Amino acid sequence: MAHGAAHSAGAEEGTVQLHPKAPTIRLVIVGLMILGLIFAPWFAYPIFVMKLMCFALFASAFNLLLGYTGLLSFGHAAFFGGAAYFTAHAAKVWGFTPELALLIGMTGAALIGLVIGLIALRRTGIYFTMITLALSQMFFFFCLQSPFTHGEDGIQSVPRGHLFGVIDLGPTMNMYYFVFAVVMLGLLVIWRFVNSPFGMILKSIRENENRAISLGYSVVSYKLGAFVMSAALAGLAGGLKSLVFQSATLTDVSWQMSGEVVLMTLLGGIATLTGPFFGAGIVVTLQNYLATSSFPVTILTGLVFMVCVLIFRRGLIGEFYASKLGQKLGYRTET
Amino acid sequence: MTYATPQADGPRVVLSARGLGKDFAGFTAVNNVNLDLHHAQIHALIGPNGAGKTTVFNLLTKFLQPTRGEITLLGQDITKMKPDRVARMGMVRSFQISAVFPHLTVLENLRVALQRPNGLATQFWKPLSSLETLDPRADELIAELGLSPWRDRRAADLSYGRKRVLEIATTLALDPQVLLLDEPMAGMGREDVAMVADIIRNVAKTRAVLMVEHNLSVVADICHHVTVLQRGEIIAEGDYATVSQDARVRTAYMGVEA
Secondary structure, three states, X not given: OOOOHHHHHHHHHOOOOOOOOHHHHHHHHHHHHHXXXXXXXXXXXXXXXXXXXXXXXXXHHHHHHHOOOOOOOOOOHHHHHHHHHHHHHHHHOOOOOHHHHHXXXXXXXXHHHHHHHHHHOOOOXXXXXXXXXXXXXXXXXHHHHXXXXXXXXXXXXXXXXXXXXXXXXXXXXXXXXXXHHHXXXXXXXXXXXXXXXXXXXXXXXXXXXXXXXXXXXXXXXXXXXXXXXXXXXXXXXXXXXXHHHOOEOHHHHOHHHHHHHHHHHHHHOOOOOOHHHHHHHXXXXXXXXXXXXXXXXXXHHHHHHHHHXXXXXXXXXXXXXXXXXXXXXXXXXXX | OOOOOOOOOOOOEEEEEEEEEEEEOOEEEEEEEEEEEEOOOEEEEEOOOOOOHHHHHHHHOOOOOXXXXXXXXXXXXXXXXXXXHHHHHOEEEOOOOOOOOOOOEHXXXXXXXXXXXXXXXXXXXXXXXXXHHHHHHHHHHHHHOOOHHHOOOEHHHXXXXXXXXXXXXXXXXXXXXXXXXXXXXXXOOHHHHHHHHHHHHHHOOOOEEEEEOOOHHHHHHHOOEEEEEEOOEEEEEEOHHHHHHOHHHHHHHHOOOO
């Protein structure tokens, strides 16, 4: 992905002195971010922050593939939107409690991921990307026609229900901290996944697939594992969103949604753990502010994307990691 | 996986190809290649540019599927096998363009190579620190190949020669029975060439090595057996002295009448 680019940067990086308390500072930064989210509902509109967190989880799940495995999927809306439908259906029609409904959504997304992955991973590069797009479009039309999704109307007034049958998620604050907990759990899972023996093999596949094969790794199986995991977590994000907004609609399975998550991840910085969070923040904020104006939001996000690709290609957090300060704090750039 | 290792008198054959051929859309890249690799011997595959050396490599390691012929590795027919399976059986290759994982450190490169043989590749729930059990062996290899000063540097930051050495280190980490090196010395400085030649000579004491190489003095120096390829076919075989006297080889290699 970036064989030559790193070469010139290499010599300089060695000269930056690591700050003696770098690990502590890195921990403090993460701690401050988490504190910020805990107290966010006092300063910002809670529904907005919840939406942001759902998309942050979605983008982080996507980053698992793009950033850490080197696979560009253009069909992640199928998992996000599909799980939104499954969760909404389970909560509304079957009367499941929210945690079970989310589990149904995740399982459904993982299964779709398994099917799409098995087919698409037979190819690499742009062909892989195109197949994921084609298959997710097939899923879109399935959702359009299928009776349980209610077509253009979507599934409306989904009950948030009682967590474990006890805690009422109706009040905004209860829902907020439920979303917060689930998203944090999801990010924790991604963090562990990336920093694990399995994650190491994924990175090696991203770096040099043929070499990984020649070391005896059946790379398709590893990619499939990452694909299904990414689909399941994208599904968790989608299911969560359907509970927050109490609806599941065609927007979430459309190809534009697949594009948005690519944008969020690139903006924030691929192969960084916090990057997708910030990327999602920028995109969701832009959409929110422009929703009331007549200015078409897609033009602005398109412009932002162009600026990102031209000027800071590593993304917001990626550029920070690569900067002198980032190096000093011991952050590692992987792209 | 374990394989019976019969103790024959002469050097035993570990890899053999019979009638190997590959066509690309009507163009015959490799035709009727017979090759035997012996344990503890270095075998060179030489020939002018476009002779099909790398194609033979890709066929032997199953990165390409042969159109004709069959390949036997350690007594097993591998003609139809997948490349990762062949690697797990003990035949590991290197690539013409240095094949390291650029954004991983030297140590991490070696860990990746060691993970699978040590059953530490699929655990997605374990922390990275679980890989520290591989470090003693990794450090041993790093020291053996003189890479210790760069242990925690990213592979991308290494010089070209050291990248190739790192690649050999990761290959050796798998303790392969058969080692296929595609131009291991291409683009190296003179000291590096001598170092890598020593390394290869050393590792070949306990395994079979097949190498594609343009540096003929190295071939003359360390290889027991030479096969010359031209336009996809073998034109000469034998030790270096024999091959270098062959009129067809001289014409093919040095141009007209060398």
